[in-house]
Amino acid sequence: MTDIEFLKYPIGKFQFDPNSDEHSLQKAIETIKSLPEHLMETVKYLSEPQLDTPYRPGGWTVRQVIHHVGDSHMNALIRFKLALTEDNPTIKPYDEAAWAKLSDYSFEIELSLALIRLIHAKWVAILEHMTEADFQRTYFHPESQKAQTLLEVAHMYAWHSQHHLSHIQQLMIRENWTTPTP
Template sequence: MDKRFPIGQFQQDGPISEEQIKRWIEEISQLPEQVISLVKGLSESELLHTYREGGWNIKQLVHHVADSHLNSFIRFKLALTEESPIIKPYEEAEWSKLPDYDMPPQTALDLLASIHRKWVVLLRALTAEQLERTFQHPESGEVSLKENIGIYAWHGKHHLAHIRLALESQD
């Protein structure tokens, strides 16, 4: 298994159905509680375990997921209010070195839960026309909102798998 991508990379073959979108939104909805259940009660030393050599530790993973999903939420709002906006990527690895990543993970968990409450309300209200709206990613090109829902459902599961691997490495 490639520990960088323990669940594989995001793949979508064929058209995205309404049922698939609903499943992805449900996965996004459940993510905060899943992360909380994995990390609650961990000691500071346990939070520093990594899923692979050179990989992020559990605390960094929690902060990253909150930051990444905050960026995605904003990208959705931009795509819904502007015509195919060009979004700004960010240096995730550099963000992980900033002082807020040293804060207790509860701060990121609170942020993640709040973002997801707002995001899921927005996602569940999107019309078929709105799901077709796009943004332009400088590296990935045009991304539709419906595809981005799938990407972020995958992203959450991807990092949940990293946290699980890091927890297993503690044995």
């Protein structure tokens, strides 16, 4: 299937259930926790030309996706800390497409894989010690003009983790890139 909507959203668009329960939250935290390992395992045998292959026509390369996840999740960790220490802070949006054109997005992926591993270790340490009240804390996102609870944001970044991991995995399937055994 090469439908552009599927290529953009291989696991579907993010939808948050405001009535999510403790089980769905724990599943979201586990997804965030396991992303670094899954991402490293997925890309560890890719060649340089494969890393520089876009996951869809007009889309980012695998390399850019990995660097984007590092930057995006770094921002997420900072936003969590702001919301946990301030009353409904206004976060700073950033132009993801412009960031993807910066020179560091051409660097080797090991830098961002290490960054993702470290960010997720810190982030999960916070997530696993948050109370129910902590997950109800909010930040204000000026692009959407709404306050978002950290409960919603945790679910959104679990989706974001799977979303970009799936971009890479689906490309590998379409291109029939096999993973060699060490």
